[in-house]
Amino acid sequence: MSxxxxxxxxxxxxxxxxxxxxxxxxxxxxxxxxxxxxAALHAAQGAALIAMVARYTTRAKDVAHRETIDRIIAAADAARTRSLALADADAAAFTAVGAAYKLPKESDEQAATRAAAVTAALLEAARVPAAVVAEADEVLSLAADLLPIGNPNVITDIGAAADAARAAATSSQLNIAINVASLAAGEGAEFAGALRTIEEIVARADALHTDVVTAITTR
Structure with missing residues (x-):
């Protein structure tokens, strides 16, 4: 939707x-x-799954990994909170873009004010999905840390978390692209790093998914 x-x-x-x-x-x-x-809720769900698996990895036999597990739980809970807030931020940013486009442009001054407002709103609307990409990256990193030590009875949920992070990233790619496409040339340069990270997330998520499938079929 435009x-x-x-x-x-x-x-x-x-x-x-x-x-x-x-x-x-x-x-x-x-x-x-x-x-x-x-996209933001994909990231939030991925983070929630990581926190759940980590909490199931607090058995007596997991004591050697307790410090790592506690770190993962805290980080996953924080990522879930931030991602949920980004879902709200996306709705607000999208609404702000629409409001900017509705500003009057009859005079040169009005047109200049409107153009500046549209640019600012589009940049913010692209920054929100870029922030979602960062959360997806965090979720995927936590999934990779948890996979070798996580409770094997819920290992599939680590794969599901990685898939959710992948979906968050690739969906965010679309939302960054549509906002940057409406900007003047060069104004979207700040998102180059996020776009590169998305490519890395896709590759890492696919690899982790394969690792989970292998772990399931070889145990």
């Missing part, structure tokens, strides 16, 4: 809505929530 079609309609906060309510809003003919929020 940012120019955005309106103030969106759910107020993802932390306070039921899954059913969120899906109703996602399916409705309103601009937000959309793919950006979905």
């Amino acid at each position: 940012a120019e079609t955005a309106s103030p309609q969106s759910i107020s906060t993802f932390a306070g809505v039921s899954v059913g309510g969120y899906l109703d809003d996602l399916a409705a003919k309103i601009p937000a929530p959309g793919g950006g929020a979905v």
Whole structure:
């Protein structure tokens, strides 16, 4: 959906809505929530899965890894909180882009003000998915740390977390691209690093998924 079609309609906060309510809003003919929020929630779900597996890895036999497990739990919980906030930030950023496009442009002064507002809003709308990419990267790193020591009874959830991180990254790629495409040449240069990270995340997530499948089939 083009940012120019955005309106103030969106759910107020993802932390306070039921899954059913969120899906109703996602399916409705309103601009937000959309793919950006979905990407952030992919990252949040991946982080939650990592925290769950880590909490299942606190048995007596896991005592040698307790310091690492505690670190993973704390980091995963923090990533989940940040990712959930980014879902809200995406809806707000998308709404701001729509508001910027609706500014008057009859006079030269108005047109200049509108152009500056649109550029600022598009940059912020791209920065949110770029931040989601960073969270996806964190989730994937935690998954890699957890795989060798995680409770084997829930090892598939580590693979699911990696897949969620991958989806968060590739969905964010689309949202960065559509906002940068509306900017003047060179104005989206700050997102080059995030785009490179997405390529790395895809490769790492695919490799980790394969490692999980191998672990399941060879045990």
